[in-house]
Amino acid sequence: MHDLTDGPARFRRDVFPAKARLFARLAMTHRPKTLFIGCSDARVVPELITQSEPGELFVVRTAGNLVPAYASGPDGVAASIEYAIAVLGVNDIVICGHSACGAMTALAEEHDLSATPMIAGWLRHADSATARAAAVPAAPGTPDVATLVRANVHAQLQNLATHPSVARAVAARTLTLRGWIFDIATGAIETIGGAAVAA
Ligand SMILES: [Zn+2]
Structure with a gap:
């Protein structure tokens, strides 16, 4: 692994020249077609x-x-969601969960978060995911991490749909919501449930 001084230098020297024309064009325009909402986890690299x-x-x-x-x-x-839709005009939003997610592990294993109140407060946004996972017949009671990861993608798609900019674009059929789960060990991406939410 290179450090934070070597990395940028290597990028400029070894990587940038092959993409110089791309970056020259990008310097003048920013028109991504996809909003990717993923975990901050260092192992889940959207572009990769x-x-x-x-x-x-x-x-x-x-x-x-x-x-x-x-x-x-x-x-x-x-x-950021509103900007992506109303200004950039993205056509797709992906919410990508992943295996071995630390946030979902903390919830599934009911970690004591009293010493990290900001984390505890933030994870309340997954309350509907834990409720949904607990109701899965195959996982009565406290859900396992994989069940919760899956339920959380569904729950966050539902949360996403509450944003007016998203609701408008979905109703106009200019936006599709997609749910993915990335498996770190195999690199596989499983597609789940997005189309039903967008319909
Ligand atoms: Zn995660």
């Missing part, structure tokens, strides 16, 4: 797992790939 070039993904990453349901007042995630 989708093989996207610079300029193709508008990315929001939060702990647990959580999207707070719409509420009035300033909210960085909500502002």
